[in-house]
Amino acid sequence: MFYRINMADLSVKKEEGALYQGLGGRALSSRIIDTEVTATAHAFSEGNKLVFVTGLLSGTGAPNAGRMSLGAKSPLTGTIKESNVGGTMGHKLGRLGIRGIIVEGLPQAEKAYILRVSSDGLFVEEMPELKGLDIYDTVEKLQSKFGMKIAIGCIGTAGENRMASACVGFTDMEGAPTRQAGRGGLGAVMGSKGIKAIIADDSGTKMVSFVDEAAFRAGSKKLANALLTHPVTSQALPAYGTDVLVNILNEAGGLPTRNFSSGRFEGANNIGGESLAATINERGGKTGHGCSPGCIIRCSQIYKDKQGEVVTGGFEYESCWSLGAHLGIDNLDDIALMNRLCDDYGVDSIETGVAIGVAMEAGVAKFGDSQAAIQLLHEIGKGTPLGRILGTGAETTGKVFGVRRVPVVKGQAIPAYDPRAVKGVGVTYATTTMGADHTAGYSVTANILGVGGKVDPLKPEGQVELSRNLQIATAFIDSTGLCLFVAFAILDIAEGLEGIVEMCNARYGWDKSIGDYLEMGKQVLRDERTFNHSAGISDGADDLPDFFRKELLPPHNVVFDIPKEELETVFNF
Amino acid sequence: MSNPIELRGFMGLFKVFKERNWSNPYILTIEKIVTGDELLIMLEIEKEQVEIIFVNGKAFLPSDARIQSGDRVALVPPGTPGPYRVLLGFVKKE
Numbered sequence: 001m002f003y004r005i006n007m008a009d010l011s012v013k014k015e016e017g018a019l020y021q022g023l024g025g026r027a028l029s030s031r032i033i034d035t036e037v038t039a040t041a042h043a044f045s046e047g048n049k050l051v052f053v054t055g056l057l058s059g060t061g062a063p064n065a066g067r068m069s070l071g072a073k074s075p076l077t078g079t080i081k082e083s084n085v086g087g088t089m090g091h092k093l094g095r096l097g098i099r100g101i102i103v104e105g106l107p108q109a110e111k112a113y114i115l116r117v118s119s120d121g122l123f124v125e126e127m128p129e130l131k132g133l134d135i136y137d138t139v140e141k142l143q144s145k146f147g148m149k150i151a152i153g154c155i156g157t158a159g160e161n162r163m164a165s166a167c168v169g170f171t172d173m174e175g176a177p178t179r180q181a182g183r184g185g186l187g188a189v190m191g192s193k194g195i196k197a198i199i200a201d202d203s204g205t206k207m208v209s210f211v212d213e214a215a216f217r218a219g220s221k222k223l224a225n226a227l228l229t230h231p232v233t234s235q236a237l238p239a240y241g242t243d244v245l246v247n248i249l250n251e252a253g254g255l256p257t258r259n260f261s262s263g264r265f266e267g268a269n270n271i272g273g274e275s276l277a278a279t280i281n282e283r284g285g286k287t288g289h290g291c292s293p294g295c296i297i298r299c300s301q302i303y304k305d306k307q308g309e310v311v312t313g314g315f316e317y318e319s320c321w322s323l324g325a326h327l328g329i330d331n332l333d334d335i336a337l338m339n340r341l342c343d344d345y346g347v348d349s350i351e352t353g354v355a356i357g358v359a360m361e362a363g364v365a366k367f368g369d370s371q372a373a374i375q376l377l378h379e380i381g382k383g384t385p386l387g388r389i390l391g392t393g394a395e396t397t398g399k400v401f402g403v404r405r406v407p408v409v410k411g412q413a414i415p416a417y418d419p420r421a422v423k424g425v426g427v428t429y430a431t432t433t434m435g436a437d438h439t440a441g442y443s444v445t446a447n448i449l450g451v452g453g454k455v456d457p458l459k460p461e462g463q464v465e466l467s468r469n470l471q472i473a474t475a476f477i478d479s480t481g482l483c484l485f486v487a488f489a490i491l492d493i494a495e496g497l498e499g500i501v502e503m504c505n506a507r508y509g510w511d512k513s514i515g516d517y518l519e520m521g522k523q524v525l526r527d528e529r530t531f532n533h534s535a536g537i538s539d540g541a542d543d544l545p546d547f548f549r550k551e552l553l554p555p556h557n558v559v560f561d562i563p564k565e566e567l568e569t570v571f572n573f
Numbered sequence: 574m575s576n577p578i579e580l581r582g583f584m585g586l587f588k589v590f591k592e593r594n595w596s597n598p599y600i601l602t603i604e605k606i607v608t609g610d611e612l613l614i615m616l617e618i619e620k621e622q623v624e625i626i627f628v629n630g631k632a633f634l635p636s637d638a639r640i641q642s643g644d645r646v647a648l649v650p651p652g653t654p655g656p657y658r659v660l661l662g663f664v665k666k667e
């Protein structure tokens with residue numbers, strides 16, 4: 001079932017979505033945007049649409065199937081955007097039988113509306129008391145009115161102010177807004193539609209059933225076994241979270257430091273997963289926290305300050321990097337506070353950290369000065385002119401301050417892996433339809449997809465093929481509603497991927513092969529590229545900023561040297 | 574005189590270093606070039622505890638690693654997220 005909401009007259013229609021059968025998650029959101037949004041429309045115009053969609057396995061008892069996708073034309077990149085998020089919303093919408101909510105049009109007056117979804121239907125309601133609130137206060141008000149059991153996705157002041165890096169914050173299993181649909185400024189699109197929050201109450205619903213329950217159970221068991229036995233998903237992620245990558249990337253010489261001027265940070269160990277876990281455990285916080293129903297990996301955590309007060313959660317590697325090494329800051333408490341401020345004002349912590357680093361490069365503050373960085377974040381919260389510049393992202397910040405070293409692709413900040421030292425990620429950054437996005441090429445690899453073998457991260461050979469296969473497989477996983485981190489285990493345990501295929505088939509009574517699902521992944525990329533081309537963003541934009549090709553990155557003293565002509569072959573399939 | 578090596582331990586080995594009262598990085602002198610496997614025996618660290626050894630920022634299987642004085646070395650247990658094992662070159666061609 002689909003709901004279509006027109007904010008111009010606040011009408012709500014129920015639809016079957018005949019055009020969109022057999023699609024979920026990113027495949028669905030990108031198809032809707034490609035089909036229904038005029039690619040040249042301004043991201044804040046009535047022609048842009050914001051969609052909330054569930055994945056193929058949402059609302060089921062499948063392991064780690066709690067993710068959902070938001071889609072729109074991005075105000076940050078001008079490209080199509082899919083932003084994937086955990087928390088409890090995806091599962092509840094799935095149980096409510098909702099495949100998509102399509103929001104179109106613009107409201108006639110600047111008011112604060114919420115979309116309230118339950119088994120009784122979808123209702124657009126005005127809640128003026130939410131206007132001007134940041135995310136934590138918004139969540140508290142909504143929970144006191146509607147109870148703790150609802151799932152909430154809402155924007156903060158950054159979204160209301162239509163800052164191009166605004167995110168949408170979603171509540172986790174404890175009801176705290178620690179999960180973000182972070183990238184690409186979809187919070188600003190939500191703000192332009194006058195929607196402050198979406199809330200879902202799935203009381204009275206049941207777990208979604210399968211056409212073939214026995215086959216589902218068998219597939220589910222295979223995936224669960226893979227996740228529970230692989231050392232990444234059963235040990236490293238629950239113990240250290242994704243922040244386990246800090247020391248590893250630092251050692252590989254690929255941890256971008258002080259605005260991409262070095263690949264090693266002397267303070268890496270202080271902000272790495274090992275120190276993070278030790279600090280959390282010492283203070284009675286929580287590691288091994290699951291952000292969504294059915295998560296058996298539990299990579300998230302709850303971080304407390306020295307006084308034992310909860311500061312933040314879902315403290316990812318990319319945020320510890322963007323607000324840490326990238327700024328030359330190695331104080332975890334300061335980084336945790338900055339992460340909280342990003343989540344509360346409602347901006348993407350990657351884009352914001354990178355923008356602050358670019359501002360530091362310009363001399364607005366000194367690298368390593370965490371207090372100054374915290375003040376800059378407050379500027380975003382207050383919506384001052386400086387705050388609005390930073391809140392519009394790294395590219396705009398670079399332009400305003402005349403900085404040359406601006407790490408963005410298609411207007412979106414490059415995250416935590418330096419493409420000179422990890423060249424395969426560089427190919428993905430350069431070519432993904434989303435603007436620089438590490439998660440676009442994250443998925444299943446090796447023998448299963450015929451990638452196989454060993455690439456040398458410092459050499460160009462084999463990287464294009466690797467990135468191509470990663471991007472295709474990722475587009476498929478992003479369409480299932482599964483957390484992308486299930487892919488971490490599948491590299492070595494082929495049964496896990498079989499389990500995913502079997503569950504998708506069992507849910508709908510299909511008989512698809514892995515090849516068919518990968519074809520779905522390819523079609524997602526084709527849809528997205530069609531939209532981008534129509535929006536005027538051609539293959540010429542598929543490259544990294546030129547400093548990556550010219551400036552040597554210590555300690556390996558390498559540049560990004562994959563020829564542009566080779567990058568142009570990524571989508572030859 | 575030979576230069577010492579700088580040795581780091583990640584994930585579970587971070588704890589092991591602590592328990593042994595080793596600094597992290599632990600500074601240690603080796604007399605001759607050793608393989609990763611030999612280094613682990615010297616350190617009394619189980620083979621299963623280490624998937625990859627970084628030597629001067631490059632990833633090697635323990636059996637392929639060659640370590641000499643002055644090197645910066647890091648021991649990485651199994652647990653690096655999948656795609657990075659490929660992207661960082663941990664996965665060895667069969």
Ligand code: SF4
Nearest residue numbers: 291295297299300483
């Ligand atoms: S693995 Fe991490 S991101 Fe994925 S659902 Fe679990 S807690 Fe959330």
